[in-house]
Amino acid sequence: MASNAATNEAFWRFLLGRLLIAALTLLAVSFMIYGLIELMPGDYAERELFRKYSGTGVTITQTEIDQVRAQLGLDRPFLVRYGEWLWHVMTRFDFGPAFRVETSVNALIGDKFLYTFVLVLGAMVFSYLIAIPVGIWVATRKSGWADGVVTLISYLGLALPNFAIALVLLMLNAFVFNLDVTGLVSQEFRGQPFSLAKFLDFLGHAYIPLLVLGWSTTAFQLQTMRGLMKDEMGKLYVTAAQARGLSGWPMLIKYPARHAVMPIVSTIGFDFSPLTNCPLSPRFWC
Amino acid sequence: MAEDSAVLRVSNLSISFSTDEGLVTAVDDLSFGLEPGKTLGIVGESGSGKSVSTKSLMQLLPSNAAIAPNSSILYQTKQGKYIDIAKLDRRSKTLDQIRGGEIAMIFQEPSAAFSPLYTIGNQMIEGIRLHRNVSRAQARQQAIDMLERVGMTNPELRIDQYAFQLSGGMRQRAMIASALVMRPAVLIADEPTTALDVTIQAQILDLLAELQNEFGMAILFISHDLAVISQIADDVLVMYLGRAMETGPVRTIIRDPQHPYTQGLIKAIPRIDRLDQPLLPIPGDIPSPLERPQGCVFHPRCPHAPDRLRCRTDVPVAAETDPHHRAACHLLDEKVLEEVHR
Amino acid sequence: MLGELGQELLLAFLDADQNTAAGILVCVTTVIIAANFLADVLMAVLDPRVRLKGR
Numbered sequence: 001m002a003s004n005a006a007t008n009e010a011f012w013r014f015l016l017g018r019l020l021i022a023a024l025t026l027l028a029v030s031f032m033i034y035g036l037i038e039l040m041p042g043d044y045a046e047r048e049l050f051r052k053y054s055g056t057g058v059t060i061t062q063t064e065i066d067q068v069r070a071q072l073g074l075d076r077p078f079l080v081r082y083g084e085w086l087w088h089v090m091t092r093f094d095f096g097p098a099f100r101v102e103t104s105v106n107a108l109i110g111d112k113f114l115y116t117f118v119l120v121l122g123a124m125v126f127s128y129l130i131a132i133p134v135g136i137w138v139a140t141r142k143s144g145w146a147d148g149v150v151t152l153i154s155y156l157g158l159a160l161p162n163f164a165i166a167l168v169l170l171m172l173n174a175f176v177f178n179l180d181v182t183g184l185v186s187q188e189f190r191g192q193p194f195s196l197a198k199f200l201d202f203l204g205h206a207y208i209p210l211l212v213l214g215w216s217t218t219a220f221q222l223q224t225m226r227g228l229m230k231d232e233m234g235k236l237y238v239t240a241a242q243a244r245g246l247s248g249w250p251m252l253i254k255y256p257a258r259h260a261v262m263p264i265v266s267t268i269g270f271d272f273s274p275l276t277n278c279p280l281s282p283r284f285w286c
Numbered sequence: 287m288a289e290d291s292a293v294l295r296v297s298n299l300s301i302s303f304s305t306d307e308g309l310v311t312a313v314d315d316l317s318f319g320l321e322p323g324k325t326l327g328i329v330g331e332s333g334s335g336k337s338v339s340t341k342s343l344m345q346l347l348p349s350n351a352a353i354a355p356n357s358s359i360l361y362q363t364k365q366g367k368y369i370d371i372a373k374l375d376r377r378s379k380t381l382d383q384i385r386g387g388e389i390a391m392i393f394q395e396p397s398a399a400f401s402p403l404y405t406i407g408n409q410m411i412e413g414i415r416l417h418r419n420v421s422r423a424q425a426r427q428q429a430i431d432m433l434e435r436v437g438m439t440n441p442e443l444r445i446d447q448y449a450f451q452l453s454g455g456m457r458q459r460a461m462i463a464s465a466l467v468m469r470p471a472v473l474i475a476d477e478p479t480t481a482l483d484v485t486i487q488a489q490i491l492d493l494l495a496e497l498q499n500e501f502g503m504a505i506l507f508i509s510h511d512l513a514v515i516s517q518i519a520d521d522v523l524v525m526y527l528g529r530a531m532e533t534g535p536v537r538t539i540i541r542d543p544q545h546p547y548t549q550g551l552i553k554a555i556p557r558i559d560r561l562d563q564p565l566l567p568i569p570g571d572i573p574s575p576l577e578r579p580q581g582c583v584f585h586p587r588c589p590h591a592p593d594r595l596r597c598r599t600d601v602p603v604a605a606e607t608d609p610h611h612r613a614a615c616h617l618l619d620e621k622v623l624e625e626v627h628r
Numbered sequence: 629m630l631g632e633l634g635q636e637l638l639l640a641f642l643d644a645d646q647n648t649a650a651g652i653l654v655c656v657t658t659v660i661i662a663a664n665f666l667a668d669v670l671m672a673v674l675d676p677r678v679r680l681k682g683r
Contacts, residue, residue, distance in 0.1 A: 010679075011672075018668070022661045029657045033650040037641065044644045085647060095651035100643050105651040112633045113655050142349050236398040239346055244413035244464070245386035247377070254412075255401055258674065266671050269664030402677055448676055 030089075034082045044099050045069040072099060111198075119206060123213035124271045131218050132264070135225025136257050139233060150222065157219035166212045173208065217271065221264060228263060232256035292319035293362050293471050293504050294343070294389075299372070300354035301335070301342055301528075310575045312338045312351070313528040314583075320472060325498065325505040327519030327536065329512050329551065333572045335528035336508045340474050343506075344385050345376060363388055364471055387417035390465035394477040396457035400449035406433075407445035410464045417468050432467040433460065436493060455486040459493070466497060473498075474506045479514060491518050512551050516540050521610075524548045527572065527583040530604065534611030544613035546588050582616065590617055 045068040049060050069075045088094040095105035138150050232238065233256050241255050301313040313335040320326050328336045341347050343359055359371040361384065374381045393399040400409055407429055414425040426445070433441035436459045449457055458478060465473060475494065479487040495518060498505055509515050515522055515536070522539045524532045524547060532545040543549045550568035570587040573579060581598045585591035591598065596616045604614040633652065640648035672678045 014668075014672075018665055022658075022665070025661060026654055026657055030650045030654050033653050034646050037644050037646045037649060040644055042644060044646075047643050081646070085650070089651075089654070095654075096647040098640075098648045098651075099645050100639060100648070105648050108636060108648060109633070109652055109655060112636070113652075116633050117659060234348070236393060236395060237401040239341075240391070240393060240399040241401070241409075241412075242346055243344055243385055243391040244409075244468075245382045245384075245416045246412065247382050247385075254404075258403055259401070262671065262674055265674060266667055268667040268670070269660060272660050272663045403675060405676075448680070450677065451680070 027086075030086065031082065034078075034085070038078050043069070043074055045072060045074050048099070072097075115202060118202075119209050119213065120272055122206065122210050123217060124268075126210055126214040127218035127221050127271075128264075131221035131225050132257075132261060135222045136229055136252055136260075138222075139226045139229035140252065150226075154219035154223055157215035160215075162212050162216065165215060166208065169208045169211060224264060225260060228260035229256055232259045235259070291321055293322045294320040294506075295358075295360040296339075296343070297358045297360070298354075299339060299342065299357040299359065301338055301347065301351055301357075302354070303348075303351050305350065307576055311528055311578060312575065313342070316525070316528070316530055318523050318530070318533065320504045320506060321520075322471065322504050323498065323502045324520045325507055325518055327507045327509065327515035327522045328525055329509055329515050329522060330525035331510055331572050333527075333575065334525040336525050337476055339525075339528075340391075340476060340506055340508055343371060343472075343474060344389055344391065345371060345374065345381055346385075346391075361388065361472075383417070386413050386465075386468050386470070388470055389472040389474060390468060390470035391474040391476065392458075392461045392465050392478045394480050396461040396481075397449055397454070399461055400457070402448055402450050405446050405448055406452075406460045406464070410445070410460075410467060413464060414467055428467055429463070432463040436460075436463040436466070436497070437489075438463070454482055455489065458482060458486075458490055462490075462493065462497070466501065466503075469501060470503055472504045472506065474508070476508045477510070478507075480509070480511070487514070494518060512540075513555050524551065527575075527578065529583050530614065531584065532611075532613040532615075533604075534608070534613075538608060538611050542608075544607050544611070544618060545584075545615050546590055546617070547584050548613075550587075582614075 045065050048068060049065060053060055066075070073081065085096050088096060093106075095109070097103075098105045098108045101108055134150060138147055141147055235256070238251070238255050241251055246254070296319070297317045299313055299316040300311070303310045303312055316335075316339055318326065328340070330336045338347065338351070342351075342353055347353075353372050357372045361369050361371050363369060363384075369380060369384070371381070371384065374384075400406060404412075407426065410429040410432070411422065411425040414420065414428055415422070418425070418428075420428070430441045430445055433444055438444050438456060438459055444452070444456070444460070449460070452460060458481075461478075473494075478494075479490050482490060491514070494505065494507075497503075505518070507515065507518055512522075519536045522532075522534065522536050523530055524539070524545065526547050531547045532539060532543065539548060540552065543552055547568070550566075553566040554568060556565055568587055569589075573586060579586050579598075581596070581600055582588070582591070582602050585597040588597065594616060600616070602614045602616045602618075604612045605618050606612050607618060637649060637652045639645075640652065
């Protein structure tokens with residue numbers, strides 16, 4: 001059909017536009033980070049030597065600094081270094097050497113990034129799985145206890161600081177259930193390379209951070225869903241659907257819930273903000 | 287009496303809402319009957335309870351509304367069974383069968399009555415398949431046929447469009463099609479022409495009359511506009527503050543209104559042959575539902591009430607002035623008395 | 629682990645380790661862009677108005 005072709009074309013144009021913007025954003029982000037660090041006084045070579053000799057009374061000479069610089073390739077101009085880094089990222093998906101730990105950045109980030117991602121994604125899925133159905137259900141209750149209980153739990157989740165929840169859960173696990181809570185993976189997997197067994201072990205440990213991350217998000221989403229749902233229930237198309245003879249959960253899901261869920265869906269992108277915020281929070285569960 | 291022939295007989299219907307400010311009476315002791323193939327027009331200002339009373343016929347009221355226990359909404363199904371809708375549980379299967387299948391409804395704003403997330407066809411087919419055991423393809427064909435019947439051009443194309451892609455008149459036609467495709471015995475039309483241009487309004491009224499001839503359903507037509515009601519209705523029910531003021535055949539009501547409120551409504555209709563005369567609105571505003579007047583609910587705005595104590599203390603009982611013509615007003619007793627004295 | 633990734637980022641900044649800092653942030657940004665893209669596609673699927681009227 002003609003309209004179908006038009007829709008398809010519009011979709012591909014939209015997709016292409018998005019990819020272009022994404023590429024530009026990534027370029028800008030990496031350039032800004034590179035540039036900002038460049039603007040800071042000193043470079044990695046100075047810092048490494050300082051760390052090596054600090055407290056030993058050894059005087060660091062300029063030649064030594066230059067030597068390390070040349071060794072690491074830091075003597076070349078900024079744009080050359082950035083260009084080379086960018087080229088390797090784009091062609092080989094290689095983020096270059098990580099100076100401080102003397103491995104590659106890929107190895108350094110590697111599974112840590114994966115774990116973080118899985119945790120944030122897990123918390124998000126967890127919060128949707130609870131918030132959306134419970135929000136719908138609470139909104140359709142006339143009044144009373146259900147609303148009260150859900151609101152209480154929600155406000156607890158919103159009001160309690162995440163670290164407090166984390167500490168309580170850790171204590172419960174350590175002292176009541178006698179579980180190993182010292183890491184996201186069991187002792188035997190520490191420092192091991194990534195493997196499926198290690199990943200499964202991680203999932204077994206992940207529920208504490210999931211709960212901590214997920215509780216407040218869930219509470220927020222739930223209250224949003226409940227409010228939106230109450231709003232939608234009063235709309236005329238709901239009455240019209242009921243007047244056609246549709247009722248119960250099929251009606252709720254087809255009409256008000258689908259309308260109510262849209263503002264939540266449109267902000268999925270924001271749900272990944274813990275990815276940028278949480279990594280900077282203190283390491284309570286690592 | 288007409289009791290036996292009526293497809294819908296409402297008796298002593300009272301509806302109240304529990305709000306934060308207290309219990310609000312929206313409909314008070316309303317009774318009327320709806321004959322098959324006939325149109326009953328309910329007229330009244332906004333807040334007169336006309337919309338609430340018709341929504342209650344399908345139990346579509348919000349959850350804070352309650353129908354009084356002595357109310358009855360007796361409906362005769364297509365199979366000839368009698369069901370008191372007022373006594374049905376909100377979740378009963380019977381209610382779902384009546385909604386759409388037996389009694390259908392069209393609304394003032396078709397743009398809001400269709401969800402923008404689904405095509406017109408999707409929402410029509412949903413209705414058809416809830417009430418008829420047909421395949422999706424059959425239901426789709428029935429929907430297309432009905433859209434064609436209500437005067438939609440290109441029904442095969444329109445069925446896959448969304449309500450927001452249609453014009454106001456086309457949307458209302460689609461709404462009518464989606465209600466009539468289930469061949470209901472009763473069609474409730476809640477101000478179906480209010481949101482439309484006058485020319486489109488006339489088209490829709492003609493269409494409804496035409497479809498009534500063809501399908502023989504009874505229509506309950508709600509409007510604040512007595513002029514519109516007089517075009518389509520056989521009988522009229524005039525409502526004020528949830529009470530029936532006057533009821534009777536449309537000609538009698540228009541030509542010989544007995545109730546001061548009806549008289550006021552008729553005087554307030556702008557007339558093209560009397561452009562030089564000022565409009566005569568009914569003085570005052572409809573009171574807040576929280577402050578229901580004692581006695582006759584219309585007395586604060588009634589020109590005859592100031593010199594009659596009864597109007598402020600006693601609720602008037604509906605009296606028959608002509609066959610089938612009833613009005614609830616104390617003035618009528620006086621007229622009767624005068625005649626007796628003579 | 630949440631902390632470790634953040635810690636690496638912080639240390640990378642303090643040590644002026646451009647590769648590591650830019651690497652971590654590029655990864656995180658990619659995920660966020662992908663999530664926003666997913667939201668837009670889901671919205672277009674859920675709401676025909678987005679599809680038919682454009683944005």
